[in-house]
Amino acid sequence: MSKLTVKNLSCQRGYNLLFENLSFELNSGEVLKISGQNGSGKTSLLKIIAGLNTSELGSIIFSQSKSNSEKYQLETLYLGHYAALSSELNCIENLEYLTNLGTEIISPNFHAALKEVGLKNYENELAARLSAGQKRRVALSLLFISQSKLWLLDEPFTALDSNGIKIIENQIEKHCSKGGLCILTTHQDCNIKNLREISL
Amino acid sequence: MNIFFATLRRDLKMAFRNPSSFLNPLMFFVISISLFPIAISPDAETLMNIAPGIIWVIAMLSVLLSLNSMFHYDYDNGVLEQIIISHHSLPIILLAKTIAHWILSGFPIILLSPLLGITLFLDSKSIYILMLTLCLATPCLSLIGSIGVSLLVSIKNSGMLLSLLILPLYIPILIFATSAVSQSQFNLPINGQLYFLGSILIFSLISAPFISAVALRISME
Numbered sequence: 224m225s226k227l228t229v230k231n232l233s234c235q236r237g238y239n240l241l242f243e244n245l246s247f248e249l250n251s252g253e254v255l256k257i258s259g260q261n262g263s264g265k266t267s268l269l270k271i272i273a274g275l276n277t278s279e280l281g282s283i284i285f286s287q288s289k290s291n292s293e294k295y296q297l298e299t300l301y302l303g304h305y306a307a308l309s310s311e312l313n314c315i316e317n318l319e320y321l322t323n324l325g326t327e328i329i330s331p332n333f334h335a336a337l338k339e340v341g342l343k344n345y346e347n348e349l350a351a352r353l354s355a356g357q358k359r360r361v362a363l364s365l366l367f368i369s370q371s372k373l374w375l376l377d378e379p380f381t382a383l384d385s386n387g388i389k390i391i392e393n394q395i396e397k398h399c400s401k402g403g404l405c406i407l408t409t410h411q412d413c414n415i416k417n418l419r420e421i422s423l
Numbered sequence: 424m425n426i427f428f429a430t431l432r433r434d435l436k437m438a439f440r441n442p443s444s445f446l447n448p449l450m451f452f453v454i455s456i457s458l459f460p461i462a463i464s465p466d467a468e469t470l471m472n473i474a475p476g477i478i479w480v481i482a483m484l485s486v487l488l489s490l491n492s493m494f495h496y497d498y499d500n501g502v503l504e505q506i507i508i509s510h511h512s513l514p515i516i517l518l519a520k521t522i523a524h525w526i527l528s529g530f531p532i533i534l535l536s537p538l539l540g541i542t543l544f545l546d547s548k549s550i551y552i553l554m555l556t557l558c559l560a561t562p563c564l565s566l567i568g569s570i571g572v573s574l575l576v577s578i579k580n581s582g583m584l585l586s587l588l589i590l591p592l593y594i595p596i597l598i599f600a601t602s603a604v605s606q607s608q609f610n611l612p613i614n615g616q617l618y619f620l621g622s623i624l625i626f627s628l629i630s631a632p633f634i635s636a637v638a639l640r641i642s643m644e
Contacts, residue, residue, distance in 0.1 A: 273508050274507075274508050275504055275507060275508055275643060276643075276644055277644065293510045294510075296508055296509065296510040297510040299508070301504070301505075301508055303501050303504050304501070305499075305500055305501025305504075306500070306501065307500060307501040307502050307504065307505050308500060308502075309433075309437055309496065309497070309500060309502060310500070311436070311437040311440040311441050312433070312436065312437060312440075316433070316436070319429075320429060320430075320433050320502075321502075321505060323425070323426060323429045324426070324505050324506060324509040324511065324516075325505060325508075325509060325510070327510075
């Protein structure tokens, strides 16, 4: 059983206190939706949990490993606002490098992952030639490759059509049914089982 | 080590698919140096005396021009975030990126320098010493530059600030490198300068990736 414990987290950006004494626990199989107005600190919270930013106070522990430890980073998958695709590389090359950075999988099946997100035959297409929605789909195809337990998805449904949203929601449900955890921020309604919500 | 070669391969592949990113500074290097004989004097003796200084100053400026692109594209498209939160060692990835930058900026300068040395009437021994100083010192330019770029990666149009931050750190390299080439023209010993350049290279090779890693984490906050 994996468990994410966030205790007394406080975050300040400039003179603004975004949130303070934020504590929650997330057990395996659960999805947490973080909602709040623009600028309320949703992305900052995800970045802190991902280990990109530091918090002023508080601690984050996932399965007994602290954030920023090697094991913690290997167990987390963070997909931010940007699709993290380099325009000079094609879909497969981009995915190869991203999986190299984030996982220890020996030979991932990128073709199958791209097929799952509806981008069959786009393997050799340069990222520069893809539309915003297609770029987002390529980034989200990592969800079909990654073996990380904790998924941190910042606005995953941006630029996706309704079919794309459905595919991703199903994949999140599948991940959680296998004991994974997921934290996501979105302004849209989600149809995902075991969804909890906190508001900032 | 796998991630080191994967990063190196990726950065080189990206650069060769968008060659203007590394060819522009090289064109600047060649064109500026070839303008000096026209602007100053075509006289062999005059050019021979100022050649080491000219080649070295322009080499340094052309590396400075190319520094901005080291992390900027990766910052803009979000890859840098993934690099930072990777479970791999950040200094190793940054070292790979810095070496890729050197292969695209410093290494071509070393290859072009004999040709430009000949146009400025340098003799064969001085050209050899010039290439030796470039071999020792251009990696230092990329390594020291990577620290400045890491600190300023989140600031848009930081070219001016980068020059202010990095150029003072380049001055010792410039002094030792140009004095080595000038002194070799008069058959004076140059071991001291080469040892200094070598020690700067070793020191920056060991410390720069770690300092860049810390700087990058700070600037991504």
